[in-house]
Amino acid sequence: MKLNRLPELQRREFLRRSAQLGLAGMAAPWALNLAALGEAAAADARGGYKALVCVFLAGGNDNGRTLVPVDVASHANLASLRGGTTDLGGLVAPRASLAATTLSPRVPLTGTGVNGTQLAMAAELLPLKPLFDAGQLGWLLNVGSLMEPTTKVQYLAKSVRLPPKLFSHNDQQSFWQSSGAEGSTKGWGGAMGDLFLSSNATSTFTCINASGNAVFLMGDQAVQYQISNSGAVPVNGVVSNLFGSAACSQALNKMITASRTHWMEAELNRVALRSINAQATVKAALGNANALPFSATFDTTQSLGRQLQMVARLIAGRSTLGAQRQVFFVSIGGFDNHDFLLTQHPGLLGQLANGLSTFQSAMTELGMADNVTTFTASDFGRTLSSNGDGSDHGWGAHHLIMGGAVRGRRFWGKWPLQAHNGPNDLGQGRLIPTTSVDQLGATLAKWMGVSPTEVSALFPNINRFDQPDLGFFSA
Numbered sequence: 001m002k003l004n005r006l007p008e009l010q011r012r013e014f015l016r017r018s019a020q021l022g023l024a025g026m027a028a029p030w031a032l033n034l035a036a037l038g039e040a041a042a043a044d045a046r047g048g049y050k051a052l053v054c055v056f057l058a059g060g061n062d063n064g065r066t067l068v069p070v071d072v073a074s075h076a077n078l079a080s081l082r083g084g085t086t087d088l089g090g091l092v093a094p095r096a097s098l099a100a101t102t103l104s105p106r107v108p109l110t111g112t113g114v115n116g117t118q119l120a121m122a123a124e125l126l127p128l129k130p131l132f133d134a135g136q137l138g139w140l141l142n143v144g145s146l147m148e149p150t151t152k153v154q155y156l157a158k159s160v161r162l163p164p165k166l167f168s169h170n171d172q173q174s175f176w177q178s179s180g181a182e183g184s185t186k187g188w189g190g191a192m193g194d195l196f197l198s199s200n201a202t203s204t205f206t207c208i209n210a211s212g213n214a215v216f217l218m219g220d221q222a223v224q225y226q227i228s229n230s231g232a233v234p235v236n237g238v239v240s241n242l243f244g245s246a247a248c249s250q251a252l253n254k255m256i257t258a259s260r261t262h263w264m265e266a267e268l269n270r271v272a273l274r275s276i277n278a279q280a281t282v283k284a285a286l287g288n289a290n291a292l293p294f295s296a297t298f299d300t301t302q303s304l305g306r307q308l309q310m311v312a313r314l315i316a317g318r319s320t321l322g323a324q325r326q327v328f329f330v331s332i333g334g335f336d337n338h339d340f341l342l343t344q345h346p347g348l349l350g351q352l353a354n355g356l357s358t359f360q361s362a363m364t365e366l367g368m369a370d371n372v373t374t375f376t377a378s379d380f381g382r383t384l385s386s387n388g389d390g391s392d393h394g395w396g397a398h399h400l401i402m403g404g405a406v407r408g409r410r411f412w413g414k415w416p417l418q419a420h421n422g423p424n425d426l427g428q429g430r431l432i433p434t435t436s437v438d439q440l441g442a443t444l445a446k447w448m449g450v451s452p453t454e455v456s457a458l459f460p461n462i463n464r465f466d467q468p469d470l471g472f473f474s475a
Helices: 006-018 034-040 072-081 095-101 123-133 152-157 169-178 188-199 246-257 263-286 303-316 341-365 437-448 452-458
Strands: 050-057 067-069 119-121 137-144 207-209 225-228 325-332 372-378 397-402 411-413
Touching (some): 050 188, 050 303, 050 341, 050 437, 095 119, 095 123, 123 341, 123 397, 137 437, 188 207, 188 325, 188 437, 246 263, 263 303, 303 325, 303 341, 341 372
């Protein structure tokens, strides 16, 4: 006798898909199966609140303008690769303009042919200089998407596994965030969130996206809670009078939250109820927007400033949200500067520097500087060579790590040899990364309390690299 299992299979698929909706509300107990509870037990949420904030620079940030060698020989070499200095029509800032942002690290640079190379940040990143000097910020050099350590010889011989569709925006954004090509449904931020769901009184607020939607925050059970710059996205007809009538609002509320006998209707209404409850919780956590819990002033005329201010407010309201571990995602676009690099990129870096420095000030005021670590990411770096008015898609790039727990005023990784057709140049100054995104993520995950066993599960390629912990934090 064969039983018709179609209704049960349909119900399971509906539940799986419902768990992935941004509308999901409170604890979602049906999403926490025994496997998830076993995973959660492997993560250690002791020691107080911790959060990661990913700041994604969409489009591929130009690493050649972000960190610039300023010793005479290295600066002249970079200028020769990028069409000269800006006063001569090239892409490289004159040495004199970088004096205020020249960095003095605690530990000298490492890498082939360093030979006294000294680095400066772009002039627009000046607001970040005090954080570097205070040891709350450092730079990870030449990091990118890798599946295993890769040399130029191996790349040309096709003797190593490579990320799919290198230099493609969509695929490399996805690989940075999920270790998979476009179409991936699980990111390493969300996978980390899976491990901490049971540590949070309200699992909904484990992964929060202030930018819209990103695979980075998608997990097996963790659902990215999407929030606007003004707060939770409400069900308007419920939180305010529908057609000007309180009675209509009450009727709508009852209709979309009442218990139902049909399983699809019942689950849909449960999701709606959780969403309504979550909106009320977020509203309570944020408090009065005119009486912020910090005096740090974000530039709310810019999208990144508004997003970071919202993240800061949510961290301030962490107790109301019932959170012990959280992962946040914010983003800023406009970095695909094939053209107009010198007119567009400086403003983008200025927004980044102002937003991050203000955010760190807010964390300090809240007493959370040591509990929150912020890092940048992007599709890829860009070519060192100039295309005349900009730079093209590259591979390795430089990214910052910021927070009170960070052992800053350091460069991690290796400074790449900058030479036309050099040993790590695939052409046009496309630099082969010497540090992988997996190593970056594994180091952050360890700080969050993820066990070594689970780190290997989160980053399946990590055991191919000699240094799974890059040393951002004190032991």
